[in-house]
Amino acid sequence: MVNCNGELLAEDKAIFTHNNRALKYGDALFETVRYVNGTLFFWEDHYFRLMASMRILRMEIPMEFTLEFLEEEIKSTIKSNGLENGTVRVRLTVFRNEGGRYTPTNNNISYVIETSSMESPFFIIEKGTYEVELFKDFYVNKDMLSNLKSTNKILNVVAGVYAQENGYANCLLVNTDKKVVEAINGNLFLVKGNEVKTPPLSDGCLDGIIRKNLMKIIAGSEELDLVEESISPFELQKVDELFITNSIVGIQPISKYRKKEFDSKVAKSLVGKLNARARIG
Template identity: 70%
Template sequence: MVNFNGELFSAESDILTSANRGLKYGDALFETLRCVKGDLFFWEDHYFRLMASMRMLRMEIPMTFTLEFLEAEIKKTISGNQWDDEAVRVRITIFRNDGGLYAPLTNDISYLIEVGAMVSPFYLIQDDGYEVELFKDYYVNKDMLSTLKTTNKILNVVASVYAQENGYANCLLVNTDKNVVEAINGNLFLIKGNTVKTPPLGDGCLNGIIRKKIMEIVESMEGFQMLEESVSPFELQKADELFITNSIIGIQPISKYRKKQFVNTVSKGLVGKLNAKARMAQTS
């Protein structure tokens, strides 16, 4: 079952029309998050990022679109799929209503909530081999639009095809300054000694929720320094660890980039702290 504007439909239902602006122009935003037994991981952060993104895209935010309203709609969708006691992946898509060409006929919006069952209720470290490569055919723009979770992800799609064709688990994307920005599906962190580094939003990386949480965790750890600075491709092979973050996997260590093999010592410790932070957010 999916939730379209508050009503539950079969996932096979013909809900969207050929005039859908998300389909035609990528005129849409989305959020993905975890829900475990009715507790939405970092829900306030996701909600406020969504509201800020809608304002930036000049979408009309309905008066009913409160934190509590959307949370209730998510839980209604989960209940409709009988997954109340499960770990669930949630995706909320917001799109401007049908009509117009590039210029819309209206700034009013519709929403679609989809859910799917997950294996684990907690973030886990995957120790399997995870090799990445740079994707340099196209570049991420250094602007605020690049920091939003819009449905305009054709660069990520083409990079994913490149990764599949060449046997890589993921690719790292670069911006117009040729600095490393992020992975296909999440933010990038680099560890060298006791320094943890991630690209700044000004370089065009996604304004990730787990990115923010990992930065908070590192800043609270004695003996570690958190830097938000541009990452040159030359730094990658000099790093001790590389890892990717997003709201579904949590932390994904990178095991290999070109000839360099990486450990995951610090990232293993961070995933425990991330799980603890998620539990604290649920009980607060």
């Protein structure tokens, strides 16, 4: 079952018309949330990011769009699919209603909630090879729109096709200043000695939920030093570890970039702390 504006519908039922603005203009935002046995991981962070993003895009936020309302809508959708006692990937998409061309006729919104089952109730470090390459055909803009979790992801799509065609697990994206900003599906962290570095939002990376929480964990650590600083492509082969973060996987270590192979010691030390923070938060 899919939840469209509070109505539960069969997955094969048509919901949109050809005038849907998410389809025509990418006029939409989305949140991907991990649910485990009644708990939505980092739900407050997801909710407040969505509200802030809707304001930036000048979408009208309905009065009923409270933290509690959307949580209940998500959980009722999960229950309708018989997944309430399991591990679930949730996607909440918010889009501006039909009307207009580039300029909308109104700023009212609709929403859709989709769910699918997952296996592990915890963030885990997957074993195996995870090789990446730089994607340099197109560049990420250094602006606030790049920080948003919007459906304008054609650069990521093309990078994904490139990775697939060339046998890579992922690609690293660069901005217009040729700085490395993120992976196709998450934020990027580098480890060298005790220093853990991640690009600043001003470089155009996604304002990621796991990024935010992991930065707090690292900042509170006595063993690690957090640095928020631009990353040059030349640094990638000089560090001890590279890893990617997102709300579904948690932490994904990179095992190889070009001729350099990486360790995952720090990534493994952080995943347990991230699981603990997710349960509390």
